Amino acid sequence: xxxxxxxxxxxxxxxxxxxxxxxxxxxxxxxxxxxxxxxxxxxxxxxxxxxxxxxxxxxxxxxxxxxxxxxxxxxxxxxxxxxxxxxxxxxxxxxxxxxxxxxxxxxxxxxxxxxxxxxxxxxxxxxxxxxxxxxxxxxxxxxxxxxxxxxxxxxxxxxxxxxxxxxxxxxxxxxxxxxxxxxxxxxxxxxxxxxxxxxxxxxxxxxxxxxxxxxxxxxxxxxxxxxxxxxxxxxxxxxxxxxxxxxxxxxxxxxxxxxxxxxxxxxxxxxxxxxxxxxxxxxxxxxxxxxxxxxxxxxxxxxxxxxxxxxxxxxxxxxxxxxxxxxxxxxxxxxxxxxxxxxxxxxxxxxxxxxxxxxxxxxxxxxxxxxxxxxxxxxxxxxxxxxxxxxxxxxxxxxxxxxxxxxxxxxxxxxxxxxxxxxxxxxxxxxxxxxx
Amino acid sequence: xxxxxxxxxxxxxxxxxxxxxxxxxxxxxxxxxxxxxxxxxxxxxxxxxxxxxxxxxxxxxxxxxxxxxxxxxxxxxxxxxxxxxxxxxxxxxxxxxxxxxxxxxxxxxxxxxxxxxxxxxxxxxxxxxxxxxxxxxxxxxxxxxxxxxxxxxxxxxxxxxxxxxxxxxxxxxxxxxxxxxxxxxxxxxxxxxxxxxxxxxxxxxxxxxxxxxxxxxxxxxxxxxxxxxxxxxxxxxxxxxxxxxxxxxxxxxxxxxxxxxxxxxxxxxxxxxxxxxxxxxxxxxxxxxxxxxxxxxxxxxxxxxxxxxxxxxxxxxxxxxxxxxxxxxxxxxxxxxxxxxxxxxxxxxxxxxxxxxxxxxxxxxxxxxxxxxxxxxxxxxxxxxxxxxxxxxxxxxxxxxxxxxxxxxxxxxxxxxxxxxxxxxxxxxxxxxxxx
Numbered sequence: 001x002x003x004x005x006x007x008x009x010x011x012x013x014x015x016x017x018x019x020x021x022x023x024x025x026x027x028x029x030x031x032x033x034x035x036x037x038x039x040x041x042x043x044x045x046x047x048x049x050x051x052x053x054x055x056x057x058x059x060x061x062x063x064x065x066x067x068x069x070x071x072x073x074x075x076x077x078x079x080x081x082x083x084x085x086x087x088x089x090x091x092x093x094x095x096x097x098x099x100x101x102x103x104x105x106x107x108x109x110x111x112x113x114x115x116x117x118x119x120x121x122x123x124x125x126x127x128x129x130x131x132x133x134x135x136x137x138x139x140x141x142x143x144x145x146x147x148x149x150x151x152x153x154x155x156x157x158x159x160x161x162x163x164x165x166x167x168x169x170x171x172x173x174x175x176x177x178x179x180x181x182x183x184x185x186x187x188x189x190x191x192x193x194x195x196x197x198x199x200x201x202x203x204x205x206x207x208x209x210x211x212x213x214x215x216x217x218x219x220x221x222x223x224x225x226x227x228x229x230x231x232x233x234x235x236x237x238x239x240x241x242x243x244x245x246x247x248x249x250x251x252x253x254x255x256x257x258x259x260x261x262x263x264x265x266x267x268x269x270x271x272x273x274x275x276x277x278x279x280x281x282x283x284x285x286x287x288x289x290x291x292x293x294x295x296x297x298x299x300x301x302x303x304x305x306x307x308x309x310x311x312x313x314x315x316x317x318x319x320x321x322x323x324x325x326x327x328x329x330x331x332x333x334x335x336x337x338x339x340x341x342x343x344x345x346x347x348x349x350x351x352x353x354x355x356x357x358x359x360x361x362x363x364x365x366x367x368x369x370x371x372x373x374x375x376x377x378x379x380x381x382x383x384x385x386x387x388x389x390x391x392x393x394x395x396x397x398x399x400x401x402x403x404x405x406x407x408x409x410x411x412x413x414x415x416x417x418x419x420x421x422x423x424x425x426x427x428x429x430x431x432x433x434x435x436x
Numbered sequence: 437x438x439x440x441x442x443x444x445x446x447x448x449x450x451x452x453x454x455x456x457x458x459x460x461x462x463x464x465x466x467x468x469x470x471x472x473x474x475x476x477x478x479x480x481x482x483x484x485x486x487x488x489x490x491x492x493x494x495x496x497x498x499x500x501x502x503x504x505x506x507x508x509x510x511x512x513x514x515x516x517x518x519x520x521x522x523x524x525x526x527x528x529x530x531x532x533x534x535x536x537x538x539x540x541x542x543x544x545x546x547x548x549x550x551x552x553x554x555x556x557x558x559x560x561x562x563x564x565x566x567x568x569x570x571x572x573x574x575x576x577x578x579x580x581x582x583x584x585x586x587x588x589x590x591x592x593x594x595x596x597x598x599x600x601x602x603x604x605x606x607x608x609x610x611x612x613x614x615x616x617x618x619x620x621x622x623x624x625x626x627x628x629x630x631x632x633x634x635x636x637x638x639x640x641x642x643x644x645x646x647x648x649x650x651x652x653x654x655x656x657x658x659x660x661x662x663x664x665x666x667x668x669x670x671x672x673x674x675x676x677x678x679x680x681x682x683x684x685x686x687x688x689x690x691x692x693x694x695x696x697x698x699x700x701x702x703x704x705x706x707x708x709x710x711x712x713x714x715x716x717x718x719x720x721x722x723x724x725x726x727x728x729x730x731x732x733x734x735x736x737x738x739x740x741x742x743x744x745x746x747x748x749x750x751x752x753x754x755x756x757x758x759x760x761x762x763x764x765x766x767x768x769x770x771x772x773x774x775x776x777x778x779x780x781x782x783x784x785x786x787x788x789x790x791x792x793x794x795x796x797x798x799x800x801x802x803x804x805x806x807x808x809x810x811x812x813x814x815x816x817x818x819x820x821x822x823x824x825x826x827x828x829x830x831x832x833x834x835x836x837x838x839x840x841x842x843x844x845x846x847x848x849x850x851x852x853x854x855x856x857x858x859x860x861x862x863x864x865x866x867x868x869x870x871x872x
Binding site (some may be wrong): 019022027029031033034035036044131137138139142143146147148149150151152217222235273275281283290291293294296297298299300301304306307309310311313317318321322324325326327329330331334338351 | 715
């Protein structure tokens with residue numbers, strides 16, 4: 001059924017909801033010229049409709065009852081911006097069952113319940129836009145699904161959590177500890193009171209699950225992602241990394257090869273000269289290596305009112321165009337995996353270069369002992385740094401390896417950590433050093 | 437009229453044509469899964485059908501008569517990849533008039549005759565894809581038209597000519613003269629025997645005309661672009677730039693403000709720490725600053741068989757989806773300017789920071805004389821470098837200015853160039869130093 005105008009309802013009138021309303025209201029005429037038909041914002045629902053927001057709304061548009069949107073036969077597109085799993089999931093499913101198309105920025109929900117939601121949407125011939133769920137203002141979903149349609153993607157990796165990137169940038173520039181950088185990020189509103197999702201890599205893993213599903217045509221595999229956050233990164237390691245020519249970033253990595261996919265989120269050393277190594281503060285970037293297009297990089301703001309609203313707006317426009325031209329479903333969505341049975345590589349089988357830092361007693365023989373254990377586990381050393389000398393005391397001993405298998409690394413470190421000449425546990429940071 | 441499969445014909449079987457055929461043939465099954473319907477490559481036309489190409493074609497697909505494609509009622513999409521204005525223009529117009537959708541990578545044609553061609557396409561309800569015409573594999577057309585639909589774009593600038601970027605990278609890394617770097621680029625196939633279009637900035641201006649039209653909703657304005665190439669750049673200026681913290685890139689710049697648009701292509705000094713300053717060799721990048729999304733950057737290969745074919749493929753897929761869903765025309769194209777009467781700023785009115793290099797006789801009073809003339813023309817100096825001292829001999833004198841008006845700069849330099857203490861003409865490089 002073709003329509004000559006498209007009506008939008010927003011559920012969740014927080015930061016991003018306000019941004020979307022701002023665009024729909026303030027750019028009404030421009031959008032109409034660009035799309036060729038009007039977009040009407042008819043209702044906004046939020047629990048708190050009394051809070052002062054810096055935006056002028058048409059009278060009677062605000063409601064504290066989401067059902068007024070979900071049950072409104074005039075509304076074509078429901079924009080879900082409340083976040084979290086409940087009640088967002090119920091709202092989305094109700095919207096779909098009521099024949100409404102949905103736009104959401106809810107990565108936590110899609111990463112954990114996405115397969116089910118996409119299946120329901122497909123069954124009901126409903127479009128589900130989720131551009132804003134990964135890397136905010138960077139149109140990475142559109143790039144992967146549409147622009148790279150003629151490509152086989154080999155590698156996708158990215159800085160897709162602005163909070164951790166801000167913290168790592170602070171730690172690098174000002175040589176402060178994680179805890180202090182976190183406090184500053186919280187003071188500036190870049191980190192939440194409970195920062196777990198951001199600093200433990202969970203938010204990045206949510207986004208990676210969505211991105212990898214699209215990139216490789218696999219089911220959403222959040223629970224299979226190896227996830228490690230940035231809480232153990234120290235200024236000492238950032239310094240050693242710098243001396244070796246690297247920067248440390250929280251990287252979400254997905255690679256495809258030999259019929260297997262590997263998915264991981266962890267602090268990663270990247271050569272300083274890579275473009276992505278220079279993506280600092282709250283900015284995000286996604287690097288893609290694909291067979292036709294080669295290396296490409298997409299950079300922008302990963303969060304915030306207007307950048308995220310820009311992505312939501314792109315989805316609203318796409319779906320609205322499909323509604324007015326009667327072409328709903330013209331792009332096949334996620335949830336239609338090409339390779340439902342692809343194997344996700346076990347973490348033990350991942351191959352990477354590694355940075356190790358040990359606290360080793362400065363005594364003859366310690367280096368050869370450690371090197372011996374590494375060698376016995378097929379790990380070959382590329383370089384060693386031992387600068388401080390304090391006879392008979394523990395000093396940092398840094399090693400960079402050539403490519404090694406995670407399983408071998410764990411076995412070797414278990415032995416090294418037990419050496420009498422080594423105190424505490426080794427610090428391990430994976431290194432990503434492909435040609436960009 | 438909806439169709440269940442889409443048939444494609446390619447005119448021009450050179451590098452990119454081969455790449456497109458390769459994707460359509462080798463990824464036939466994948467494309468069908470992704471699109472939900474088959475894409476059929478039925479014919480390829482080229483003057484030279486005997487040349488050996490590294491690709492296996494189905495029998496009878498090759499013809500030396502473009503009309504076999506243009507007149508074939510089975511063909512839905514004609515891909516024009518011969519380049520240049522004639523006969524490409526006639527082929528495209530004939531295709532449109534025969535009701536065929538068109539995909540082209542032909543920036544020279546679109547920049548000079550685009551308004552007419554887009555008008556004919558619109559009148560005939562034909563889609564015209566041109567993603568590959570700007571920045572090759574970077575999906576910048578899609579980003580501007582679709583992903584940023586909710587934005588007002590303020591600034592777009594980019595490195596959109598790989599040949600000049602390769603030459604400037606060589607000059608910077610190896611401290612060689614332009615002529616030698618050009619020879620190396622030619623030997624590697626990155627520059628043509630007649631490199632004029634690339635090194636004089638014309639190719640960049642072609643692309644900028646298309647990009648600015650989309651970004652600002654203005655008519656294609658190639659003839660109004662101030663265009664200056666890289667042939668006068670010397671290792672000396674690259675060195676001084678580096679000392680001042682800058683790199684020199686051939687930048688295509690479009691800005692909008694106060695109801696005016698400025699369009700220019702010229703060598704530009706950019707702060708080393710900008711991401712775009714680190715875009716080297718044949719790579720391209722486009723930076724966009726827009727009101728909602730903020731700063732964003734898109735990086736990738738700007739030319740070459742497969743990257744360009746990737747962009748062509750994206751257009752073919754988009755148009756094919758519209759054909760099969762009956763939604764041809766769902767995205768309004770270029771040639772529908774929102775602001776047909778926007779004023780293109782006269783070059784004289786451009787405001788920029790500047791780098792000047794004079795050959796000045798090393799004698800007391802010369803600096804104050806030059807500074808005096810600049811001051812009288814409202815040009816204030818930010819910093820001065822004069823390192824070499826050779827009494828009574830000409831030595832390089834370098835100045836960086838604060839923001840100044842082009843008109844004032846030209847007037848001042850005219851006077852300075854006539855000073856008896858200054859030999860030859862001043863070297864002028866504009867500086868782009870906004871926050872990225």
